Amino acid sequence: QLCDGPIEAFTVLHNVNCCHGLIYVTSQGFLKICQLPEAYNYDNYWPVQKIPLHGTPHQVTYYAEQSLYPLIVSVPVVRPLNQVLSIMADQDLVHHMDNDATSADDLQKTYTVEEFEVRVLELEKPSGRWETRSTIPMQSFENALTVRIVTLHNTTTKENETLMAIGTAYVQGEDVAARGRVLLFSFTKSENSQNLVTEVYSKESKGAVSAVASLQGHLLIAAGPKITLSKWTGSELTAVAFYDAPLHVVSLNIVKNFVLFGDIHKSVYFLSWKEQGSQLTLLAKDFGSLDCFATEFLIDGSTLNLAVSDSDKNLQIFYYAPKMVESWKGQKLLSRAEFHVGAHLTKFMRLQMLPAPGLASEKTNRFALLFGTLDGGIGCIAPIDELTFRRLQSLQRKLVDAVPHVCGLNPRSFRQFKSNGKAHRPGPDNIIDFELLAHYEMLSLEEQLDIAQQIGTTRAQILSNFADISLGTSFL
Numbered sequence: 001q002l003c004d005g006p007i008e009a010f011t012v013l014h015n016v017n018c019c020h021g022l023i024y025v026t027s028q029g030f031l032k033i034c035q036l037p038e039a040y041n042y043d044n045y046w047p048v049q050k051i052p053l054h055g056t057p058h059q060v061t062y063y064a065e066q067s068l069y070p071l072i073v074s075v076p077v078v079r080p081l082n083q084v085l086s087i088m089a090d091q092d093l094v095h096h097m098d099n100d101a102t103s104a105d106d107l108q109k110t111y112t113v114e115e116f117e118v119r120v121l122e123l124e125k126p127s128g129r130w131e132t133r134s135t136i137p138m139q140s141f142e143n144a145l146t147v148r149i150v151t152l153h154n155t156t157t158k159e160n161e162t163l164m165a166i167g168t169a170y171v172q173g174e175d176v177a178a179r180g181r182v183l184l185f186s187f188t189k190s191e192n193s194q195n196l197v198t199e200v201y202s203k204e205s206k207g208a209v210s211a212v213a214s215l216q217g218h219l220l221i222a223a224g225p226k227i228t229l230s231k232w233t234g235s236e237l238t239a240v241a242f243y244d245a246p247l248h249v250v251s252l253n254i255v256k257n258f259v260l261f262g263d264i265h266k267s268v269y270f271l272s273w274k275e276q277g278s279q280l281t282l283l284a285k286d287f288g289s290l291d292c293f294a295t296e297f298l299i300d301g302s303t304l305n306l307a308v309s310d311s312d313k314n315l316q317i318f319y320y321a322p323k324m325v326e327s328w329k330g331q332k333l334l335s336r337a338e339f340h341v342g343a344h345l346t347k348f349m350r351l352q353m354l355p356a357p358g359l360a361s362e363k364t365n366r367f368a369l370l371f372g373t374l375d376g377g378i379g380c381i382a383p384i385d386e387l388t389f390r391r392l393q394s395l396q397r398k399l400v401d402a403v404p405h406v407c408g409l410n411p412r413s414f415r416q417f418k419s420n421g422k423a424h425r426p427g428p429d430n431i432i433d434f435e436l437l438a439h440y441e442m443l444s445l446e447e448q449l450d451i452a453q454q455i456g457t458t459r460a461q462i463l464s465n466f467a468d469i470s471l472g473t474s475f476l
Helices: 081-090 386-402 436-441 445-454 459-474
Strands: 007-013 021-026 031-035 056-060 070-078 110-123 130-137 142-154 161-172 177-186 197-205 209-215 218-223 226-231 237-244 247-257 256-263 269-273 279-285 293-299 305-308 315-319 334-340 343-352 365-372 378-381
Touching: 007 070, 007 315, 056 142, 070 081, 070 315, 070 445, 081 110, 110 161, 130 197, 142 218, 161 209, 161 218, 177 209, 209 256, 209 378, 218 247, 237 279, 247 293, 256 279, 256 293, 256 305, 269 305, 293 365, 305 343, 386 436, 386 445, 386 459, 436 445, 436 459
Parallel strands: 142 209, 293 343
Antiparallel strands: 007 021, 021 031, 056 070, 070 110, 110 130, 142 161, 161 177, 177 197, 209 218, 218 226, 226 237, 247 256, 256 269, 269 279, 293 305, 305 315, 315 334, 343 365, 365 378
């Protein structure tokens, strides 16, 4: 527990009022009585609480006002084949069914379909149990792709409304034109009402609705290659602006009036929204070909960076600099840093960094990106100031030689951008690998002092930097 500094005294405490607790005294003279929550399993790398869903979770979002967690879940359901075909026939999907192709024996067979629903979960504070407050089922063959809490400006009442937006797609094979739906739900204010969410809007769209976001009171919808900005009248969405992406939009991110979106094969695009002429204007894009997995803004004070992960398990950070010559008058996004993570990053979460003594610089508006990987890992990328970066980068270069490589794999070569045969101009080496730096504390004291002296600093200074970064990003 880094936040208290050195601990002077420590003992266990177990009685009626504090079950399996602990007491400790800090060097500042504070006495603290603590207790670990019971709902967690502590026999892990991090304390873990498992929530039984009896299904596959796909996406989760958070509604802060009522502390609710809307979650997309799919459950495999076994259906008789003739029932599946009859549903498809009802939806005009099977126009000609050959009698030879579907014999009586075939119709007796079963077929597994994934049925999607959006559950609204709530954490009960004293018991630590998770309760399903509401369930929104999807239609047959309809997959929920995205769920977001959006704030829209109602043009009729002139008030802001907080709604839950769901984007869906009908998965019916490659012979049927892609289509999806946009659904909007409102939350009821009263605590004990039966219907927690109420559907206020539903509209079919051409193309799978892969991402939704709110942009200054408007709703931004990505359906296939088309991005539509709509205003909300309270009962209807009216389109006010469009932008055509190259192939298919995989993610949308908003900061103020700026929009960042990732295309499935054509990397990232940076747009701005102007209220005056109702225009979505392209500011800059990355001209490379990149198979995007996830995108997000990385904010460091007044600097806006654009982070993107790709199919080759890399992470890249771009920035917009119209005054730089190499940006082709601002059309091209320039590379600020690149890093090979070694896992597919599928989701970024932007969180404000926590105040730490050494990070209390002039930049108070600092955000870190927490990310999840497809192989079940969690990681974090955070901005640090120039002086700390230079010091830790020098330490990293020393540790490449001082620490034995895992399986003989060189960390410097492993962390280089992997382009998989595609043309790629190497970007600046501006990311330090904290996984490698963490080995510094495990070295013998003599080695630690020796390495610190070689890079012109002290062991205390390095450990202080480590503690500040850990504190600033201690979100979990």
